[in-house]
Amino acid sequence: xxxxxxxxxxxxxxxxxxxxxxxxxxxxxxxxxxxxxxxxxxxxxxxxxxxxxxxxxxxxxxxxxxxxxxxxxxxxxxxxxxxxxxxxxxxxxxxxxxxxxxxxxxxxxxxxxxxxxxxxxxxxxxxxxxxxxxxxxxxxxxxxxxxxxxxxxxxxxxxxxxxxxxxxxxxxxxxxxxxxxxxxxxxxxxxxxxxxxxxxxxxxxxxxxxxxxxxxxxxxxxxxxxxxxxxx
Amino acid sequence: xxxxxxxxxxxxxxxxxxxxxxxxxxxxxxxxxxxxxxxxxxxxxxxxxxxxxxxxxxxxxxxxxxxxxxxxxxxxxxxxxxxxxxxxxxxxxxxxxxxxxxxxxxxxxxxxxxxxxxxxxxxxxxxxxxxxxxxxxxxxxxxxxxxxxxxxxxxxxxxxxxxxxxxxxxxxxxxxxxxxxxxxxxxxxxxxxxxxxxxxxxxxxxxxxxxxxxxxxxxxxxxxxxxxxxxxxxxxxxxxxxxxxxxxxxxxxxxxxxxxxxxxxxxxxxxxxxxxxxxxxxxxxxxxxxxxxxxxxxxxxxxxxxxxxxxxxxxxxxxxxxxxxxxxxxxxxxxxxxxxxxxxxxxxxxxxxxxxxxxxxxxxxxxxxxxxxxxxxxxxxxxxxxxxxxxxxxxxxxxxxxxxxxxxxxxxxxxxxxxxxxxxxxxxxxxxxxxxxxxxxxxxxxxxxxxxxxxxxxxxxxxxxxxxxxxxxxxxxxxxxxxxxxxxxxxxxxxxxxxxxxxxxxxxxxxxxxxxxxxxxxxxxxxxxxxxxxxxxxxxxxxxxxxxxxxxxxxxxxxxxxxxxxxxxxxxxxxxxxxxxxxxxxxxxxxxxxxxxxxxxxxxxxxxxxxxxxxxxxxxxxxxxxxxxxxxxxxxxxxxxxxxxxxxxxxxxxxxxxxxxxxxxxxxxxxxxxxxxxx
Numbered sequence: 043x044x045x046x047x048x049x050x051x052x053x054x055x056x057x058x059x060x061x062x063x064x065x066x067x068x069x070x071x072x073x074x075x076x077x078x079x080x081x082x083x084x085x086x087x088x089x090x091x092x093x094x095x096x097x098x099x100x101x102x103x104x105x106x107x108x109x110x111x112x113x114x115x116x117x118x119x120x121x122x123x124x125x126x127x128x129x130x131x132x133x134x135x136x137x138x139x140x141x142x143x144x145x146x147x148x149x150x151x152x153x154x155x156x157x158x159x160x161x162x163x164x165x166x167x168x169x170x171x172x173x174x175x176x177x178x179x180x181x182x183x184x185x186x187x188x189x190x191x192x193x194x195x196x197x198x199x200x201x202x203x204x205x206x207x208x209x210x211x212x213x214x215x216x217x218x219x220x221x222x223x224x225x226x227x228x229x230x231x232x233x234x235x236x237x238x239x240x241x242x243x244x245x246x247x248x249x250x251x252x253x254x255x256x257x258x259x260x261x262x263x264x265x266x267x268x269x270x271x272x273x274x
Numbered sequence: 275x276x277x278x279x280x281x282x283x284x285x286x287x288x289x290x291x292x293x294x295x296x297x298x299x300x301x302x303x304x305x306x307x308x309x310x311x312x313x314x315x316x317x318x319x320x321x322x323x324x325x326x327x328x329x330x331x332x333x334x335x336x337x338x339x340x341x342x343x344x345x346x347x348x349x350x351x352x353x354x355x356x357x358x359x360x361x362x363x364x365x366x367x368x369x370x371x372x373x374x375x376x377x378x379x380x381x382x383x384x385x386x387x388x389x390x391x392x393x394x395x396x397x398x399x400x401x402x403x404x405x406x407x408x409x410x411x412x413x414x415x416x417x418x419x420x421x422x423x424x425x426x427x428x429x430x431x432x433x434x435x436x437x438x439x440x441x442x443x444x445x446x447x448x449x450x451x452x453x454x455x456x457x458x459x460x461x462x463x464x465x466x467x468x469x470x471x472x473x474x475x476x477x478x479x480x481x482x483x484x485x486x487x488x489x490x491x492x493x494x495x496x497x498x499x500x501x502x503x504x505x506x507x508x509x510x511x512x513x514x515x516x517x518x519x520x521x522x523x524x525x526x527x528x529x530x531x532x533x534x535x536x537x538x539x540x541x542x543x544x545x546x547x548x549x550x551x552x553x554x555x556x557x558x559x560x561x562x563x564x565x566x567x568x569x570x571x572x573x574x575x576x577x578x579x580x581x582x583x584x585x586x587x588x589x590x591x592x593x594x595x596x597x598x599x600x601x602x603x604x605x606x607x608x609x610x611x612x613x614x615x616x617x618x619x620x621x622x623x624x625x626x627x628x629x630x631x632x633x634x635x636x637x638x639x640x641x642x643x644x645x646x647x648x649x650x651x652x653x654x655x656x657x658x659x660x661x662x663x664x665x666x667x668x669x670x671x672x673x674x675x676x677x678x679x680x681x682x683x684x685x686x687x688x689x690x691x692x693x694x695x696x697x698x699x700x701x702x703x704x705x706x707x708x709x710x711x712x713x714x715x716x717x718x719x720x721x722x723x724x725x726x727x728x729x730x731x732x733x734x735x736x737x738x739x740x741x742x743x744x745x746x747x748x749x750x751x752x753x754x755x756x757x758x759x760x761x762x763x764x765x766x767x768x769x770x771x772x773x774x775x776x777x778x779x780x781x782x783x784x785x786x787x788x789x790x791x792x793x794x795x796x797x798x799x800x801x802x803x804x805x806x807x808x809x810x811x812x813x814x815x816x817x818x819x820x821x822x823x824x825x826x827x828x829x830x831x832x833x834x835x836x837x838x839x840x841x842x843x844x845x846x847x848x849x850x851x852x853x854x855x856x857x858x859x860x861x862x863x864x865x866x867x868x869x870x871x872x873x874x875x876x877x878x879x880x881x882x883x884x885x886x887x888x889x890x891x892x893x894x895x896x897x898x899x900x901x902x903x904x905x906x907x908x909x910x911x912x913x914x915x916x917x918x919x920x921x922x923x924x925x926x927x928x929x930x931x932x933x934x935x936x937x938x939x940x941x942x943x944x945x946x947x948x949x950x951x952x953x
Contacts, residue, residue: 051596073596110596114588115330119796121584123696124328127402129395138717138908139695139797142402143328145395147339151330155585187726194594195644203644204796207720256595 044068045270046099048092048166049106052179055253055263056106056270062260065267070095079162086162088169096169103170104270105231108159109179111152112218113256116211117189119204124148128213130220135209145217152214153221160225167229174231175273176222177266180258181236182215184208184246189255205255212245234273237265283539286563289529291485292570293420298322300345300418304352304426306491306533306552308343313561319569321345322418325410330584340389345418346410349386352426353461354469354518355439359385361473364411370438374400375449382448384440393448416481423470424533425515426491428461429499429507443499458499460510466518474526486528487568488519492537494550531568533560616648623654632662636952643788649752652784656757660781662952663812663941672942674844675808676704689866689901690714690911695797700805703912707846711868712913714903718850723793724907727786728852728932731820734783738773752785754778757815765816765949772819780818780936781951790936791953800953803846807940815949817847817937823860824930827923830863831885835937836872836915838884839945845915845937851905852932856924859931862911863922865891866901870916886918894918 044066047053053071060067070092072078079086088096096103123140126148136142167174183189186205195203205211219233226233240251240262251262293299300322301311311321325346327336340347351357362368363385375382380393381400394400415421431443434457445451461469470488478484490512498507516534523530537544537556544556619642626635635658643651683705684691691706692714706713719727730753737754741747749755757779759766772779780787791813794800803811817835839845855861873894878887891900902922903911913919937948944950 110592114585114592118584118588118591120330122328124330127396127399129399132396132398135721136402137720139720141328141696142399142406143331144339144390144403145399146390146392147331147335150335151332154332184722186722190644191647192595193591195641202796203792208722254595256592 043101045104045274046070046095046101047104047106047270048096049177050109051257052109052177053106055258055260056266057263058260059263059267063264063267065271067267068095086158086165088162088165093169096166097171099170100172102173102175102274103166104234105163105166105174105176107163107166107176108156110256111155111159112179112211112214113182114155115148115152116206116214117255118193119202119206121202125207125210126213128216130216131213134213135207137207137210140210148214149217149221152217156218156221160221163225163231164229167231173273175234175270176226176231177234177269178219178222178236179215180251180253180262181241181245181247182208182211183249183252183255184212184242184244185249185252188252192255208246216245232273234269237262237269240265280540280543280559283536284563285532285535285539286567288567289487293319293568294570295319297419298417299420299422300414301422301424302344302348302351302357303422303424303489304350304491304493306426306489306493307350307422307424309552309557310422310424310489310533310561310564311344313557313564317561317565317569322414324414324417325407338391340386345414347386347389347407348411349389350426350441351423352441353428353430353439354425354466354473355430355432355459355461356385356441357423358469358473359439360411361415361476364408364415365476368438370433371435372433372438372455375444377448377450380448384444384449385438386441387447387449415477418481419483420485420487421477422487422489424489424491425466425519426493427495428466428511428514429495430459430461431456431499432459460500461514463514463517463521466514467521470518470522470528471526474522474528486522487531488522488528489531490515490519490534492534492556493552496550529568531564533564536560536563616642616646616651618642620650620654623658627658627661630665632658632665632952636662640788640792644792649755649784652752652788653755656755656781656784656787656951659787659813659951659953660757660815660949663950672807672809672940674943676708676806679704679708681705682709684710689898690864690903692716695719698799698802700802703802703806703846707868707912707914707917709868711866711917712864712911715910715912716906717908718799718848718910719793719797719908721907724850724852727789727793727850727934728907730783730786730789731778731822731852731932731934734778734786734820735776735822738778738782742773753783755782755784757781759815759949763949764947768816776823777819777821779815780813780820780934781815783820786820787951790934794936795953799848803848803938806846807844807938809940809942811846811938811953812941812944812950813953814937814939814945815951817935817948818951819935821933821935822930823921823933825859825928827860827921827927829881830860830921830923831881832865832888832891832918832920833875833885834869834872834916834918837875837886839915839948841872841915842943843915843945844940844943845945846939847913847917848936848938849911849913850934850936851909851911852907852934853929854904854906855931855933856902856904856922858924858926859929860927861902861905861922861924861931863900863902863920864911864913865895865918866898867895868916869894869918872916873918891918 046068048070050072053069057069078089078092124143125137125140126143126145128134129145189205223233241247251258253259301307322345327341336342340349375384381397382393431440434455444456494508495504498504500507519530522528540556544553546553619638623635623639639651639655690712691710695717733753737750740750873886873890876883878889880887
């Protein structure tokens with residue numbers, strides 16, 4: 043039985059890795075499936091073919107739903123620079139030029155950006171009969187220069203052309219993962235952390251796994267694929 | 275008053291002045307002050323906010339965290355004691371012993387226990403937030419034109435240890451009541467008057483234009499901690515506050531606005547059946563009369579806050595990256611209008627140069643370089659920045675905007691003032707440089723950026739050394755690639771001297787010139803410097819230097835850069851520390867005062883004809899002496915050509931020092947021999 047994955051762009055590197063390795067994998071990547079999510083009275087819902095596929099699948103399902111809210115909030119420097127103290131690790135660096143926002147408020151903002159995806163994950167959980175795993179989004183890169191080169195700045199002529207300090211991006215990633223982990227814990231879903239050995243001592247993604255400013259590459263996809271096969 | 279309609283009862287005696295729509299109004303006080311603030315906003319008199327909600331926070335979330343209610347997040351201030359205490363805490367004159375309550379996983383501010391739902395998430399968050407909050411309070415009270423304070427209560431709970439006053443009894447909103455540590459105080463007239471007199475006096479010392487409007491809250495007490503009926507306690511409290519307000523109005527120039535009298539005259543029409551809640555018609559009547567007698571004309575229509583499009587733009591960016599993930603890299607197309615190729619950008623820039631349109635060339639090359647890391651783009655950018663000035667030397671003169679400006683926000687600071695990067699603007703630069711000799715900016719860049727720049731300096735110096743060692747042939751890369759100066763350019767002779775002393779001109783490292791100009795623009799620093807000059811700033815080829823001072827340095831000489839460049843110029847050096855300076859590595863030793871002339875050189879024990887002798891420095895320094903500030907990576911010292919300084923050599927020197935000197939000049943007052951670069 044092929045591995046069944048569903049979600050957004052973080053699924054791409056795993057799909058490519060599976061093709062390279064010849065691992066059977068069925069992927070519902072919403073970026074390739076226009077119309078896969080329909081608006082049902084203000085609530086997102088899967089299109090019928092996806093619902094049927096989930097209902098008919100007896101094995102585990104791997105969710106890559108969402109996974110970019112922390113990047114949206116923190117990849118680029120906001121015109122009014124902000125930062126926050128991560129409650130679990132309060133000694134992490136603060137941007138000295140930024141105003142410090144309440145961590146609980148930042149979490150509420152991030153939560154509101156994640157709600158739609160959590161609803162979709164709830165749909166997956168409801169429809170699939172087997173075990174469900176949610177794959178943690180990859181950790182951020184510390185290399186702002188490299189990320190800077192990946193941003194199509196011409197599309198954003200009025201934006202401050204600066205990547206946020208690495209520490210802020212790391213803290214947002216951690217906060218985002220906390221939200222996902224808490225949801226998984228309350229909904230019978232196993233939260234799968236980023237593969238061991240993909241980050242440095244400070245928690246940043248190792249250069250060898252860098253894809254672009256928001257994603258990991260195929261080498262990282264290989265490691266996630268291995269995690270999935272272990273759980274299948 | 276008998277038989278008169280409420281609508282015609284008007285007990286207001288107008289003040290001798292009125293509040294204009296451009297006045298900076300700050301409100302504070304008990305719950306009733308919130309009504310005042312809301313109505314002033316509705317009438318187009320936006321309140322002065324120094325701690326506004328971040329635009330990422332939706333309105334309801336912001337409100338839950340106490341933003342937008344008053345000028346800063348100080349919450350309700352029920353007593354005169356609390357008000358005075360807030361000011362003294364914000365200015366460092368009071369540090370309560372009982373300063374933080376930890377309970378249920380949160381850290382609570384005893385003096386605004388409900389400001390953060392659930393408390394602060396960590397002690398660090400608490401201290402960082404309070405630092406910001408106090409800065410906002412200082413700014414609000416220092417810059418306000420009108421302060422509207424609503425006196426609410428006389429009863430307050432205070433600490434037995436130091437008299438610190440709490441807004442509510444410890445244990446009610448947070449904390450734990452302890453009779454050993456907490457005690458009730460019921461303020462009398464004299465105490466209220468003395469509190470407010472002290473507040474007025476201390477604030478007016480730095481904000482002499484302050485006008486004070488006092489009101490007494492018409493809201494009766496909900497309960498009393500005294501052993502008497504709440505009605506009797508209300509009468510006592512309101513009487514004390516009313517007499518205190520009258521005393522201050524008669525003797526201290528405060529203006530009393532009779533909101534209390536207006537509401538109490540209305541009886542049941544203005545008070546809800548619970549005998550406490552002020553009904554909206556009552557609040558409206560108070561504000562009608564306030565508007566009629568105190569406000570000048572009509573305010574500006576309330577402007578809804580601009581929608582923050584940051585998130586929608588960021589979503590678009592992430593969508594682009596996600597879209598690229600979908601594409602096969604070998605065949606995928608970029609889902610955007612890709613910028614011109616480097617070759618096209620180079621051709622376009624050359625065409626612009628030929629026509630003398632160097633600004634267009636710089637814009638085109640910059641846009642292309644942001645997309646493509648191409649050495650040719652960086653080199654041509656440096657050349658265009660150099661050619662731009664030669665193509666259009668300014669002929670007019672822009673006057674020095676700070677000549678005769680007496681404003682000094684650091685009036686009470688001795689020596690070199692310090693600010694955080696977020697406080698940097700042209701007026702702050704002027705106050706620091708023109709009144710105190712220099713301005714120390716902490717955290718101009720974060721440590722990661724400073725480390726990145728330090729790495730760039732190392733690579734530039736290494737590339738320069740490799741070029742010399744390799745026989746001075748082709749330049750190895752854009753970390754070092756000399757700017758082509760005309761053969762008759764006098765400045766050329768200085769280059770070997772700079773390179774022989776651990777430096778490389780910034781202009782000779784096209785890569786670092788690109789990185790630094792981008793960084794300065796992104797951080798708004800270029801704009802601040804231009805604002806300071808009153809015209810677009812230019813950068814110096816001959817003075818802007820990437821530098822590593824080795825740990826082996828043992829001597830340095832006092833100097834003023836004006837001795838080399840002349841005095842009829844307008845300059846600003848942003849000296850950026852990229853590694854820790856001043857303890858184990860060299861730093862700067864400075865004369866911490868403004869010197870408006872070039873001191874004699876070559877005398878008083880000077881080693882060189884261009885340097886200022888140590889004895890001369892001692893004479894000018896007087897009792898204040900010299901200073902050797904310590905710098906963290908990312909800190910910067912801003913000064914101009916009159917500043918007396920030298921490399922500071924600490925006793926424990928054992929490390930190399932990395933720094934960038936970036937000298938800016940006003941194009942219309944430029945030292946001709948320094949060769950400018952267009953930014």
